Amino acid sequence: MKTFLILTAIVATAAGGALAWQQYGASTPQVHYRTTPVERGDLIVGVSATGTLQPEEVVDVGAQVVGRVKEFGLDPNTPESTSREKRIDYGSMVEEGTVLARIDDMVYVAQRNQAKAALARANADLIQLQARREQADAEWKRAQRLRELSVDSISPTAKARSGGPAIKIRGISDSDYVLAKSNFEVAVANVAVGEAAVAQAQSSLDLAETNLGFTIIKSPVKGTIIDRRVNIGQTVVSSLNAPSLFLIAKDLTRMQVWASVNEADIGVLKVGLPVSFTVDAFPDEVFRGAVEQVRLNASMTQNVVTYTVVVAVDNSNMRLLPYLTANVQFEVSKAADVLNISNAALRYQPSKNTMAPQNASRPQEEDNGATKPTGTVWVQQGETLKPIEVQLGTTDGARTEISAPELAEGMQIVEGELSVDEIADVKNPFGPPQFGRTRAR
Structure with a gap:
């Protein structure tokens, strides 16, 4: 038993020493790399933005009168097989002139009837004034005839005097003549006032009938209702701004x-x-579209100035809905079917102890003024890294076009070194998953 314990201690000591040597005694630890493949595809240089889908043309239907919403109009597209009448609602397709809603018209019917009565009264007054004008006209014509009639005679007083002159007698006095003329002119003026009163009463009736017609809300265009903003029984109040009922x-x-x-x-x-x-x-x-308009009215939010750019979109398949949020990419330029790599691979610079000896003293490449700038990518060659000089082309901010005789689609390019946690995760596939983003050193 004692011998067994001694042997166990020796084995444990040897294993611990080997582990310590592996961790601390090795001069050059093995480095593990993260790689990314060279891909072939299209690169688009563009501008990213966020927008909202809008109908090309929207009509806001409002009310011009005050009242309670009594009922909605019938949906013109109600299926014949449906026994229940369908009313105008969200998504209803309407034609120009379709009745959308009716507002309670009791007040406007009363106003129309009142205007009709006022017009009838004005017409009756006009007839009366015209009759008075005819009477005054007859009296005026009689006064004119009497004015022309005169008789020469000698008054009894003059007759008593010897040699007295004869007196001329007229058929109407001057005062009666002037009165008849004035009465006629007043009657003519009263008829003109009566005619104006009739015209005013007719206009009031037209206004009352127009307001009564406004209680029936009709669609001014053919289209689709995308918003209904009132309910049955709701009172709409028209003031300087007409209340919106339908969009x-x-x-x-x-x-x-x-x-x-x-x-x-x-x-x-x-x-x-x-x-x-x-x-x-x-x-x-x-989805695809094209820039239709660049609006000049900029807006500023928290010192950030933005402009509204309108993009025209074909929605013949009716898949796009109004007011969806769109992630927009404006295609300023495009490189088609080119080799490209992630920008992280172009930024990676290995340490000298991971390079091959002939590359450890290699100076950093600089742009030599060629048409395209140059860069360096690294590929794994055994335990060391080998550089490949590449020409850089179009970039979309995440990937960059590259070209070099040694490059081929699918070639693995180093873009970083694995962290300790990532190495442990690779070596132990049965261990718990590592949370968080991996990082390159």
Whole structure:
């Protein structure tokens, strides 16, 4: 038993010494690398932005009168097989002139009837005034005839005097003549006042009938209702701004993306530039469009100036919905079918003890003024790294076009060294997963 314990102690001591030598005595520990493949594909140089899908043309239908919403109109697309009448609601497709809603019209019917009565009273007053004018006209004409009639005679007083002159007698006195003329002119003026009163009453009736017509809300265009902003029984109050009842999109097969673009990027965007974008509703589908308008009215939020860029989108398949958030990529330039690598691989610079001896004293490459700048990528060659000089081309911010005779699609390029946690995770596939992002040194 004693011998067994001695042997166990010797074996444990030897194992511990070997482990200590492996960890602390080795002069050059083995380095593990993280690699990334050379890929072939398209690189797009663009500007990223976030926007919102909008219908190309929207009509806001409001009310011009005050009242309670009595009922909604019938949906013109109600299936014949449906026994229950379908009313106008969200998503209803309407034609121009379709009744959308009716507002309680009791007040406006009463006003219309009152205006009708006022018009009838004005017409009756006018008839009366016209009759008085005819009477005054007859009296005036009679006064004119009497004015022309005169008789020469000698008064009894003059007759008593010898040699007295004869007196001329007229058929109407001057005062009666002037009165008849004045009465006629007043009657003519009263008829003119009566005619104006009739015109005013007619206008009041027209206004009352117009307001009564406004209690029936009709669609001004053909389109789709994307928002209904009132309910049955709700009272709408029209003041300086007409209250909004319905929002109608004229044509949902044509949409727009209103993208907010930073002032630093707005200079490269032009009308007609191709655009691609995605929406969260269809994350695996890429939609296409083109810049239709670059608006000049900038906005500032927290000292950041942005411009609104309108992108025209074909929505013939009706998959895109209004007000979806769009992740927009403006395609400023494009490199098609080129070899490319992640920018992390271009930034990686190994330590000297990991390079081959002939590369350890190699100076850092600099841009020699060629058409394309140069860079260096590293590939693993046994236990050391070998550099490959590459020419750099188009970059999209995450990947860069590269070219060199030694490069081939699928070649593994070093982009970093694995951390201790990553090495342990690789060596022990049955260990617990490591949380957090890996890091390169």
